[in-house]
Amino acid sequence: MFQGKRIAAETADATPPADAAVRAAQGWGGHARATVILALPLIGAQLAQMTMNVTDTVMVGWLGAEPLAAAVLATQAFFLFFIFGTGFAQACLPLAAAAEGRNDPRGVRRSVRMSLWVLMLYGALALIPLLNIETILVALDQKPETAALAGQYMRVGAWSIFPALLVMGLRSYLTVVGRAYLMLSIIIVGALTNAALNWVFIFGHLGAPALGITGSAVATLCTNSFMAALIVGYTALSPGLRRYELYARFWRPDWPAFAEVLRLGWPIGATIIAEVGLFATSSIMMGWLGTIPLAAHGIALQIGSISFMIPLGIASAATVRVGVAHGRGDRISLGRAGTTAVCLAAGIACLAATLFFLFPNRLIGFYLDDANPASAEVLHTAIPLLFVAAMFQIVDALQAVASGVLRGMRDTRIPMLIALVSYWGVGMPVAWLLAFPAGLGGPGIWWGLASGLAAAAVMLNWRVARRERNGLLGAD
Numbered sequence: 001m002f003q004g005k006r007i008a009a010e011t012a013d014a015t016p017p018a019d020a021a022v023r024a025a026q027g028w029g030g031h032a033r034a035t036v037i038l039a040l041p042l043i044g045a046q047l048a049q050m051t052m053n054v055t056d057t058v059m060v061g062w063l064g065a066e067p068l069a070a071a072v073l074a075t076q077a078f079f080l081f082f083i084f085g086t087g088f089a090q091a092c093l094p095l096a097a098a099a100e101g102r103n104d105p106r107g108v109r110r111s112v113r114m115s116l117w118v119l120m121l122y123g124a125l126a127l128i129p130l131l132n133i134e135t136i137l138v139a140l141d142q143k144p145e146t147a148a149l150a151g152q153y154m155r156v157g158a159w160s161i162f163p164a165l166l167v168m169g170l171r172s173y174l175t176v177v178g179r180a181y182l183m184l185s186i187i188i189v190g191a192l193t194n195a196a197l198n199w200v201f202i203f204g205h206l207g208a209p210a211l212g213i214t215g216s217a218v219a220t221l222c223t224n225s226f227m228a229a230l231i232v233g234y235t236a237l238s239p240g241l242r243r244y245e246l247y248a249r250f251w252r253p254d255w256p257a258f259a260e261v262l263r264l265g266w267p268i269g270a271t272i273i274a275e276v277g278l279f280a281t282s283s284i285m286m287g288w289l290g291t292i293p294l295a296a297h298g299i300a301l302q303i304g305s306i307s308f309m310i311p312l313g314i315a316s317a318a319t320v321r322v323g324v325a326h327g328r329g330d331r332i333s334l335g336r337a338g339t340t341a342v343c344l345a346a347g348i349a350c351l352a353a354t355l356f357f358l359f360p361n362r363l364i365g366f367y368l369d370d371a372n373p374a375s376a377e378v379l380h381t382a383i384p385l386l387f388v389a390a391m392f393q394i395v396d397a398l399q400a401v402a403s404g405v406l407r408g409m410r411d412t413r414i415p416m417l418i419a420l421v422s423y424w425g426v427g428m429p430v431a432w433l434l435a436f437p438a439g440l441g442g443p444g445i446w447w448g449l450a451s452g453l454a455a456a457a458v459m460l461n462w463r464v465a466r467r468e469r470n471g472l473l474g475a476d
Helices: 006-012 018-023 028-061 064-102 106-131 133-139 143-176 181-201 213-237 239-244 257-287 293-330 331-356 360-363 377-409 413-433 442-470
Strands: none
Touching: 006 377, 028 064, 028 181, 028 213, 028 293, 064 133, 064 143, 064 213, 064 257, 064 293, 064 360, 106 133, 106 143, 106 239, 106 257, 133 143, 133 239, 143 181, 143 213, 181 213, 181 239, 257 293, 257 442, 293 331, 293 360, 293 377, 293 442, 331 360, 331 377, 360 377, 377 413, 377 442
C-alpha cells in the first residue's frame, strides 16, 4: 500500500467514496447496494472486534459459572469506561475529515494528535476506578468471591485501556485517510491472536502457567498492545501517510484543537454511555439475583451483541451516506438513504430474532462445558433471556440506525437527550420494577431493557421523519 502501484493499493484499501455511492444510487435498489457496499467493511470490523469478547467469554465459561460471572462484571466495567472514551476518538472524525477535504495535512495531524492526547489522558483517569473494581463491586452488593475474581482479572486487564483507546484513535485517522480495510485486517489478526493467547494462558498450554481468569486478562492486554503496535508502525512508516507527519513533534500541544476534541467528544461519549450504561447496570442487578443468573445474562448479552454488530455497521454507513446527501442539499437521496438503512437493519434484526427463537439451546450451549455440573442450570436460566432478546432485536436495530441518520444530519444534542430519557427514564425503572417488586427476576430485567430500546426507537425515528418532512437538514 507506492507511487505507481500506490494508487491501486490505496483504492483497494479505501472505503468506497461516499459521494460516488450517492451519485450511483438514484433508485431504491441503487441506494440499497450503496449502503451494503459501505457497511460491509464496517460490519466486518465490528464483528472481528466482538470475536475477541466472545472468545474471552467462551473460554472463561469453560472454567465454571463463578469465573464467568466475575468476567462478565469485569469486562462490562472495562467496556463502560472504554466506550465513553471512544467518543473522543469519534470526535476526531469530522475535524480530521474537514481538514482532509481542504487538502490540509497539518489540520489532519493537529486533530488526530490532540485526539490521541485526550484519549491517553482519559485512560489515565479511567485506570483509577478500574484498578479498584473489587471495592466498587462489593459496595454495589456483589458477592465478595465474585468481586475478588473480577478484581484479580482487572489488576492486569485494566492496563489494556491505553492500547485499546490508542487503536480507536488511530482507527479514526485511518478511516479519514482512506485505509478502512487495513484496520479490518489488523482487527482480524488481533482476534486470532487473542484466541491463541487465551488458550495458552487460561489453561496453561505450550508450557505456560494455567492462570485461569487472569490468563484471559493477560491475553487481552497482549492482544491490544500487539494491535496498537501494528497500527503505530503502519501509520509511522507507510509512504502514503508521510505527508501527515503524525508523530513529528508529537509532544507539542495544540490547545485549540485539544479543546475542540473535548467539546465534540463528550456528548458523543454521553450518548454511547447512556445505552451501554443501561446494559452494564443490568449486569449489576443480575448479580443481585445470584451467580447462575449473572452467568446466563452474560451469555445472552453476548449473543445479542454479536447480532447487533450488523445493524451498528449499517448505522455507520447511514451516517456517511446521509452526511454526503446532507452536504449536497439532496433531500431525496437523504430520505432514501435513511429509509434504506432502516429497512436493511430491520430485515437483519428479524432474521436474528428468528434464529434466537429456533436455536436457543445451540446458541447458548456454545458457551458452556457439558461436563460442568452448573451448565444445565445456566442453560435453563439463559433461554428465557434469549427469547426476550429476540423480541427487542428489531427495536434495537431501529434506534441504532435512526441515531446514525441523525448524526449524518449533524443532529446530536437532541438524540443524546432522547437516549438519556429512554434508557434511564424508561428502561432502568421498568427493569427494576419488573425484576424485583413484580418478582419476574432476570426476564423482568430484560423486558426493562427492551422497553428502553423501544422508547428510543420510537422517539429517534419520529425525529428523523419530522426533520425529513419539514426539510430540517441542519443541526438545531
